[in-house]
Amino acid sequence: MAQPRVVARDRRDQLGEGPIWSARDGAVYWTDILSGRLNRLTLGDDRVESWNIGGYLGWVIERERGGFVAGIDRRIVTLDLDGPRIETLAELTGEDPGNRVNDAKADRHGRIWAGTMPVAADRASGAFYRLDTDGRVSRVDRGYRIANGPAIATDASHLFHTDSGLRTIFRFDINDDGSLGERMPFIVFEQGWGDPDGMTLDADGGLWVACWGAGCVTRFTPDGNRDRSIALLASQITSCVFAGQALDRMFVTSAAVDVDEPLGGALFEVDPGCRGLPALGYRG
Template identity: 60%
Template sequence: MDPVRVIARDRVDILGEGLFWSVRDGALLWTDILGKRINRLTPATGQVESWEAPDVVGWIIGRASGGFVAGIGRSVASVSLDPFSCETLATIPGEPEANRVNDAAADAQGRLWLGTMPFACDGPTGAFHRFAKGSFTRADAAPYTIPNGPAIDPEGRFLLHTDSAMGVIFRYPLEDGLLGKREPFISFEAGWGAPDGMTFDAEGYLWVACWGASCVTRFAPDGTPVRRIALPASQISNCVFGGPDLDRIYVTSAADGVEEAQGGALFEIDPGCRGLAPFLYQD
């Protein structure tokens, strides 16, 4: 049986998301989108801290120059935690007021890849953007309903992204900050849940949070599912490697709309493999 631990804390997340392991701080950062909170776990002490954000907050990512950047509302903001401060860097152009940021990742060159979506999850009014040197570019012409899980393979050749509403993980060739033609990579079958947040391990295998299926699933480089780790909550939203040796997987979940003892909990898994240190945003 795969060991799964529930992280002890005094609250659960309405919609946990946006995980980031800070090598610099030896800490895990994540967000509660609907709870408008940024959270930090320091595994060495077990301390969990939480700060209230000015709006819904989709993700938080380390910044090469210090501190963090976060997706807040329909903007990218500079964030410091000790003490807490938040300053808008740029607002995504052309986004409807009914939209918000969702998930994001940085690449090796320090660019951000981020999705937007409607609050109501009721139609393809969202988009997939690139944010680099203070400017936004529409990265994919396709509309999105629930964009999730940007992840870049360990060799930097491909970017994976999904629209959870479609149940498909797409793969794009990635070269010089541009995305090539989008191709279906993994189509989720009945019973797999919906693909949500995702991350690569050091062996090039993909780990995917499976919303509605109470698990994370490991996929081989050819897209074949090879392992499933069950979790005691149904709405599994994101996963990331962390810990001093990057040999733990932290997993977020959501309490919104369910009556579950561990809905909205943060989980720690011993996966028996290691991940890679995440990239930082570079101004």
């Protein structure tokens, strides 16, 4: 693919986020957080569908037993698109009432790691949580203004998590009991790189980061060096996911909020020149 492709549809996302690849459905799902909508692109026919879920819909992750788990406002729910039907799985108790969920990923053990942030992104009141397969929720870190983009090593030995407000991607070791080791800065974004947003790992250990404000996705090598970027015709790039049977296609979300851009809020497809890792689901 020589140039990024704009996926044809009849609307733009206010805050597109959280793309996931569903091999089960042969589709990419992603959210529009501010509109409370879930979108689906079926790769076989390029058909786009949308559901009005409501609330601040931060993320969805497939549930291995069927359906999805989703983050809405300050709770984690099960989601069945037949209806849709929503049931609360866990409340994020102790969260500031001005906070909302923002981004999440599952690991090889079937757990979910999810961040929160203030709706206004104006203070460090957000936190980072782990949802275990028995439904228990543990707060594993705190003090985030814009919690973003977990990316988790395939062996679940460590993960990356971002505070976009600090323009820093942190690395954490994951202990055997699921607690996190020390928060260590891994990549600090330089001027002109934008702000780090959603992330995903490729099969070679490269870290792909959506660069809010810089109109691109950027790959970093396993040791944290900036490798290459793919430019897009929207400034507010929010997240990315590998998709397709061979995991060699990449889809990128963006946001239209607060900008006047023809392609702000579009879903893009780019050629990453590499393969991604299989999507993981929640085992609870």
